[in-house]
Amino acid sequence: MKMITAIIQPDRLDAVREALMNAEISRITVSRVTGHGRQENIELYRGQKITPNLVPKIRIEIAVNDDFVEPAIDAILAAAKHGDGVIGDGKIFVTPMDECIRIRTAERGGSAI
Amino acid sequence: MKMITAIIQPDRLDAVREALMNAEISRITVSRVTGHGRQENIELYRGQKITPNLVPKIRIEIAVNDDFVEPAIDAILAAAKHGDGVIGDGKIFVTPMDECIRIRTAERGGSAI
Amino acid sequence: MKMITAIIQPDRLDAVREALMNAEISRITVSRVTGHGRQENIELYRGQKITPNLVPKIRIEIAVNDDFVEPAIDAILAAAKHGDGVIGDGKIFVTPMDECIRIRTAERGGSAI
Amino acid sequence: MAIHNRTLALVLLGAAALPISAHAQEPVVDTGITAWMLTSTALVLLMVPGLAMFYGGLVRTKNVLGTMMHSFAAMAIVGVLWMVCGYALCFGPSVCPWTGWSWDYFFLRGIDQSITEGGIPEYVFAMFQGKFAIITPALIAGAFAERVRFRGYCLFIALWSLLVYNPLCHIIWGGGWLTGKAIDFAGGTVIHISAGVAGLVAALYLGARRGYPKTAMHPNNLVMTMMGAGLLWVGWFGFNAGSSVASGLKTAQALTMTQIAAAGGALCWMVIESLHLKKATALGMVSGILAGLVAITPAAGDVLPMGALLLGFVASVVCYLAIQMKNRLGYDDSLDVFGIHGVAGIVGAIGLVFFLRPGAGTGAFGSQMGHQVEGVLISMGYSAVATILLLVLVEKTLGLRMSEESEMAGMDHSLHGETGYGLINPN
Amino acid sequence: MAIHNRTLALVLLGAAALPISAHAQEPVVDTGITAWMLTSTALVLLMVPGLAMFYGGLVRTKNVLGTMMHSFAAMAIVGVLWMVCGYALCFGPSVCPWTGWSWDYFFLRGIDQSITEGGIPEYVFAMFQGKFAIITPALIAGAFAERVRFRGYCLFIALWSLLVYNPLCHIIWGGGWLTGKAIDFAGGTVIHISAGVAGLVAALYLGARRGYPKTAMHPNNLVMTMMGAGLLWVGWFGFNAGSSVASGLKTAQALTMTQIAAAGGALCWMVIESLHLKKATALGMVSGILAGLVAITPAAGDVLPMGALLLGFVASVVCYLAIQMKNRLGYDDSLDVFGIHGVAGIVGAIGLVFFLRPGAGTGAFGSQMGHQVEGVLISMGYSAVATILLLVLVEKTLGLRMSEESEMAGMDHSLHGETGYGLINPN
Amino acid sequence: MAIHNRTLALVLLGAAALPISAHAQEPVVDTGITAWMLTSTALVLLMVPGLAMFYGGLVRTKNVLGTMMHSFAAMAIVGVLWMVCGYALCFGPSVCPWTGWSWDYFFLRGIDQSITEGGIPEYVFAMFQGKFAIITPALIAGAFAERVRFRGYCLFIALWSLLVYNPLCHIIWGGGWLTGKAIDFAGGTVIHISAGVAGLVAALYLGARRGYPKTAMHPNNLVMTMMGAGLLWVGWFGFNAGSSVASGLKTAQALTMTQIAAAGGALCWMVIESLHLKKATALGMVSGILAGLVAITPAAGDVLPMGALLLGFVASVVCYLAIQMKNRLGYDDSLDVFGIHGVAGIVGAIGLVFFLRPGAGTGAFGSQMGHQVEGVLISMGYSAVATILLLVLVEKTLGLRMSEESEMAGMDHSLHGETGYGLINPN
Numbered sequence A, B, C: 001m002k003m004i005t006a007i008i009q010p011d012r013l014d015a016v017r018e019a020l021m022n023a024e025i026s027r028i029t030v031s032r033v034t035g036h037g038r039q040e041n042i043e044l045y046r047g048q049k050i051t052p053n054l055v056p057k058i059r060i061e062i063a064v065n066d067d068f069v070e071p072a073i074d075a076i077l078a079a080a081k082h083g084d085g086v087i088g089d090g091k092i093f094v095t096p097m098d099e100c101i102r103i104r105t106a107e108r109g110g111s112a113i
Numbered sequence D, E, F: 001m002a003i004h005n006r007t008l009a010l011v012l013l014g015a016a017a018l019p020i021s022a023h024a025q026e027p028v029v030d031t032g033i034t035a036w037m038l039t040s041t042a043l044v045l046l047m048v049p050g051l052a053m054f055y056g057g058l059v060r061t062k063n064v065l066g067t068m069m070h071s072f073a074a075m076a077i078v079g080v081l082w083m084v085c086g087y088a089l090c091f092g093p094s095v096c097p098w099t100g101w102s103w104d105y106f107f108l109r110g111i112d113q114s115i116t117e118g119g120i121p122e123y124v125f126a127m128f129q130g131k132f133a134i135i136t137p138a139l140i141a142g143a144f145a146e147r148v149r150f151r152g153y154c155l156f157i158a159l160w161s162l163l164v165y166n167p168l169c170h171i172i173w174g175g176g177w178l179t180g181k182a183i184d185f186a187g188g189t190v191i192h193i194s195a196g197v198a199g200l201v202a203a204l205y206l207g208a209r210r211g212y213p214k215t216a217m218h219p220n221n222l223v224m225t226m227m228g229a230g231l232l233w234v235g236w237f238g239f240n241a242g243s244s245v246a247s248g249l250k251t252a253q254a255l256t257m258t259q260i261a262a263a264g265g266a267l268c269w270m271v272i273e274s275l276h277l278k279k280a281t282a283l284g285m286v287s288g289i290l291a292g293l294v295a296i297t298p299a300a301g302d303v304l305p306m307g308a309l310l311l312g313f314v315a316s317v318v319c320y321l322a323i324q325m326k327n328r329l330g331y332d333d334s335l336d337v338f339g340i341h342g343v344a345g346i347v348g349a350i351g352l353v354f355f356l357r358p359g360a361g362t363g364a365f366g367s368q369m370g371h372q373v374e375g376v377l378i379s380m381g382y383s384a385v386a387t388i389l390l391l392v393l394v395e396k397t398l399g400l401r402m403s404e405e406s407e408m409a410g411m412d413h414s415l416h417g418e419t420g421y422g423l424i425n426p427n
């Protein structure tokens, strides 16, 4: 089992969700984060262009069985990109996961995902 | 050392915190997330029932020493369930953790948890 | 590759970011969380001192190559402390990471970090 | 005094409501007074969203809409009840010492053309008074915030308005047996004390919120509470200065005292907190504003500036102590309806006797004090008894206290199927 | 009736605008009426931020500023246009049945000293009317919320104001061919129906938001929507009672009916939802308030309290059904501009005939009904046709519909380079 | 002109304050004027929460309550000071060219029954003016937002009100040596220029916020800033039109010019930004509104509509440039108090000479220009010198600038022990 954490641009959330659905991955957890990378996200403030230090991003967490890791990554890669890819499109992190438990039933392991 | 990440329903937060306390786990980090799973969480909008794509959830992160993994899971399982368990009650993810450092003292390892 | 997750006090965010920059780590993801630990963070409410159960904290996620783990930890330790360290200064968790993918280019591994 | 104006208005309204007659004394509209009374009506209405914001900001995030709905529901329910029968019960000629009635006022049928002796269309007077009827039950809601069912609440305020507010209003203002005796310029007794006591009784009867006082209950939006306090201050000018039912000297006096007491209350609360807690809080600031405003309400037309200032000071001190006391006693008057409205209302109603403008009141200090104490006690006693009966009734029928699960899930979700701040959830 | 006042005012304003002459009939200022009309002007202005809040709270987080800007832009653009030529086109002497003009009104040059026959400086009348001109196009914006470019929107409302609002205003109020026939006290036809229909046409022409109706579009801040509704209710007192252009009986009647219909609409919507959905929602409460307020707008000066109550009830029922219907039909009138303003406006304009005060209107039921239907149909037809032409024009020139990418990124970021709630992003 | 009204009022108030005498000229209350002045007082009070919201939305999340407290503290502190001695110092008979005094005005003791020659109770005039005294120091707070201690701030505004505002008010309005010369209808010089300059001086003296300008300082809630701007616009009608101390032609003129200049300022700023940045921003919209409103403040009673429009335009252009300049110079006038209030105040005070209504002012262009320049320079010079002295005094005694740690922790937590938006933290 793996935990996939994707940091994407907020405007791609709907597209990514749709792509994951198509890859039969429907369970995800989403949160609002801000990120600092190479992207510059200009905002306007009384006639001045300011570059915020931290840019709003969306973080998606997806716990998957090993077979689904690549499909999930592919789905995200396809849907999260702006055109041919622009700076700030984000990252995907894959980390190992030891266990997954469904609270409702207390069942464990791959079937609980 | 393990990192336990639990996604629960917002109304169970107090109960889960109390249960963890009873299991002598008092250090946790909480955040507000939204999730998509099988749950349908109906909202009303001008006479219409709408099913939001993403439902508010609470994410709890608990770094624990190995001995505390099962007690923590048990506490969460007991407290996070609605009745006998309803869809949307959430998940617990357990991931490995290499190191834990207390910022105040810079001490590392199990005692820093 | 490792994922470093630091929980710090909100007022140290700027300092930590600057310290990480100096350590040549510029890519981070930040979110707002609340935490429960040993800290007591008194708030006032109509003449009464109340101790909230959960105290606002900042969570920083940094994906790094192995060489950067110690520099990152050192930078955070130095910058996140209040004076000689006070209760509530937070924690750093280091977890293993299998893969990192840059969405823009789909490149993988250490160079994508 | 407003009490006189109101009585006179009342007495003469009957006549005015008759078909237009030809005698010379026929009251004519004074456009200036009418303009101010229309404005006052709008200003008092502004207090309802102001109150919704004030209260709404103080509860937990999951209850913000439910709490605001308490104020809005009062607008809808009491707004309709008032035109159906509330005005008739309050300002109709006394049919018994406790209540008035006039079929002419039923559905406001018979006042379409009537002009009061004071020179305003009676409709304006009726609508201005209607706003008071709306805000009073809305105030109570703060005492049992975060734990009542919406249906039960609706029934409760409907009954409370009919059976508590209307009689009290008639007794003290509308021609009942205290009219013209106790000074209650703009509703310290009728409104704030009665609501404060009702709140206290309701808080005791319904019990504390789950987790209180162990769990800290964080205000979800003190920023909105401050906005609400700002609107309340503005609206209170209509509340108090409008209660002169004029646009002249008395009106100006009432507005001035209102302003002074509010500033005095706020300043005093800031000082108390600075001394006691070493920090002046935003919630303290607005609590002081409210304490000052409530305390001056019964007194606004009859005290001098120095008196208004002192009433504001004293109100803050006493309310501060009352809330400290509440924290010791441990009952859960969630938003301090009694601690602010009840207590400051009493401070004002009693305290005004010390600061009366020469010539105001019924003469001797002692007799006026007697009237005031009488008014306060009647209001407290009547409100307490009637409220407890209504609470029991509602709890046993529709149910008032929420179930534990829906309390934990929050009113917004479980009672209204909505979320107050969609903005906090990424979507 | 306001229609009479307005016409008379108009007729006599011409004279007043001449150099000061010496004849005895020279109108003098009535300070009371002026006071109320000044206040009304301020109250109607308050509706613009009120509307911005109401609409702003209902869209998604990423569009909150863009949506509020729609209301604010109307203040800026129509605010300037009105003083340049809008007032002249609406209230100048008829140069054709569809429009008025007077060079004296151009840049308001010639009315600096003029006092209307009703006793107020003409400036006040002009400014009061200007607020109506501002709010009407702002209302439309709700129908195509979350998907139009700012530039295109600005051009659209400028043209719409000039070519739709001004003629309609002249026809019905300013001396055009329906003036004095159809009762439209404060703008049910001129404002709400015309805006509602324009919104419907625009929603159909521009198409739905991306993802609608599959994706749920969450209100970002229902709390702010409630605040906005509160301000709208308060402001509506100026809107309706100010439309009497007086401070007397008619004013009081209008204010009373406004209050009653709003409370009635809110109560009724609560009841409907309780029956249909088992829960009364906050959005339902404020929708009911709005439905009641809109329905009473054309009728406020001419119906009796019972009629106002029933109009409020009926408006809520019909609007509720209309919105259910919309959900079936599937077009995306995002914030229900037609469903509330259009529909309740029609309910009010037609329904008022059943509840007229004895003596109001032009006499026979049938003939009045004829006038009303005529007014409604003309407003609907004219607004629909002119709006579609303007939409095509704007879409083909500056462009109105946003690109898909900027729609996904949100108006705030892509059109204005800002973030509504910095507070949600740690920084 | 208001300056005349005010002077006359002042002269005659003395008499009116005497025991009631029997001579025929005894002023009587004009209910209409009184109604409008009461309303204006309420409207100007509305500006205080409006300002709190405007400023509060522009700072960072951690400072929102602290910033709003600056406005509220002005209500509390200056509200009390004004009734104690402020009114006496401003509007008492001149005891020296810089200040007035009257024991009758001390604690407002002697005006309980007095009616001004203009027909309003003197209390109303005193309260209306009091609101101006409250808002002026509150404006300054924007310049040193996010970095001052609350105690120091409280002391500072108390002293500033006593030693800067009151003398300036007396000099220009209250009978001092510029009264009747410089035109300052509603406070361009007395209020906006003096506050703007004080802000500039304070920003320079206290230094920039930690991290400025490197770190971007995000507005926490532009949505609230827009709401605040809406309330400010509405309140400004009271501010300007109320300054006529009447309810007639002058009042109407002032309201009209206010509306036009605000719309003009907003429109112009939108256009500038569209040209310069390719995007019109929400903050730009409200900045333009403010610039227009400030510029028209000194001029509202004395210019014609076209002049008001141009003043609005020019104010936006000049303020925009001033803020660009500030960004170059690098000082941290955080919320542009000087850039908007100071600069637009100067634009208005000088610019009005070009647009005067025939007959307004003291006659010749040159002499009037001289008076205006004199007024502006005196206000600037006096405010600058006195402010710097007070700043030094406060900094050396209670301390004004926050410590670096508490600045980083934020005012809400470190000064007030509270959190503005509990809603953002799960709890």
Ligand SMILES: Nc1ncnc2c1ncn2[C@@H]1O[C@H](COP(=O)(O)OP(=O)(O)O)[C@@H](O)[C@H]1O
Pocket (backbone or CB within 6 Å): A007, A034, A035, A036, A037, A038, A039, A055, A057, A086, A087, A088, A089, A090, A091, C027, C028, C029, C030, C061, C062, C063, C064, C102, C103, C104, C113
């Ligand atoms: N090493 C990292 N650790 C944590 N978050 C990261 C890391 N790299 C990127 N991110 C997140 O991804 C977002 C996009 O990264 P950015 O560098 O702008 O894009 P790109 O990789 O396309 O150049 C950042 O804002 C940040 O939130």
Ligand SMILES: Nc1ncnc2c1ncn2[C@@H]1O[C@H](COP(=O)(O)OP(=O)(O)O)[C@@H](O)[C@H]1O
Pocket (backbone or CB within 6 Å): A027, A028, A029, A030, A061, A062, A063, A064, A102, A103, A104, A113, B007, B034, B035, B036, B037, B038, B039, B055, B057, B086, B087, B088, B089, B090, B091
């Ligand atoms: N595989 C997963 N990856 C990430 N989050 C998940 C996953 N499965 C469930 N969740 C989170 O848990 C919540 C509850 O899941 P749901 O499927 O509704 O409940 P159940 O597992 O009881 O059927 C979801 O809203 C989501 O936030």
Ligand SMILES: Nc1ncnc2c1ncn2[C@@H]1O[C@H](COP(=O)(O)OP(=O)(O)O)[C@@H](O)[C@H]1O
Pocket (backbone or CB within 6 Å): B027, B028, B029, B030, B061, B062, B063, B064, B102, B103, B104, B113, C007, C034, C035, C036, C037, C038, C039, C055, C057, C086, C087, C088, C089, C090, C091
């Ligand atoms: N074991 C843990 N698991 C998750 N979060 C933790 C853990 N320990 C500490 N934290 C987070 O770190 C914050 C600071 O911890 P605290 O115990 O107050 O400080 P200290 O470690 O200096 O005593 C907490 O509020 C919590 O958010």
